[in-house]
Amino acid sequence: MAENRASVYAEGVPCWVDAQLPDVDAGKRFYGELFGWGFEEAYGSSVWARLEGEPVAALAHKTDGRMPTVWTVYFATPDAQKTARRIQHAGGQVIMAPLPVGGAGTTVLAADPEGAVFGLWQPAGHPGFGVRHRPGAFAWAQLYARDTEAANTFYGHLFHEALFGPGAEPDFGRAPVGDVFPEVMPPHFLVHFGVEDCEATLGAVSRLGGRVQAGPFTASYGIVAVVTDNQGASFALLQR
16 A cells, blocks of 8 residues: 655655666666666756656766776764764764755765665655555665674664664564575665565566566565666565
8 A cells, every 4th residue: 555755754764766877868768667667867967756646766877987887875863963973873884974955854874784776865845756666676685694693783873763663564574684695795775665566577678678686585574576677776575
């Protein structure tokens, strides 16, 4: 069932995703066909993806060829500066200090103690997802970690209420890297998008020039397949 956004997402809730791509136009063709997204110009060279008019993601041009082609998940924060300091005090790293994005909000790029990269978003004009938990929209973020207990400690300290507070219904899980990927793969976040039929969507991924990395397999939160787009950015499909 579709879920519309609150006025502002609570601290620690995944509230936005973006992809850094070599070719944004190629990304628009791939994701527009796969998920039915429409697009509009946003900040700088980025575009917003919309599903039935509601914002669901951004595609941005990768300005440095050495940067990874990757999807990034952003967690909501009411105070980007304060949360960035807490990340550093807990053994994480701030990769990109708080940066205002027009009148939309303030973004931070960080890494946890194992090196998994994630973002923070302090909203102003842009609260985040207009819709989630439905086909074609954000559905889950999975952290593949070396040490899941250490990850629970780090993120539990950072985002306690969202993960472990009363009535919490997190969209954020933790699992060992080796559950799905080769043990040599570094810890990382994997953004999941909802689909009605995982097998059928895999056919569309292949037809559009992407490839299947793993699955489909059954996880505690649904049927999952890990794929890459036609430029090498990994993401997952989630059927519930």
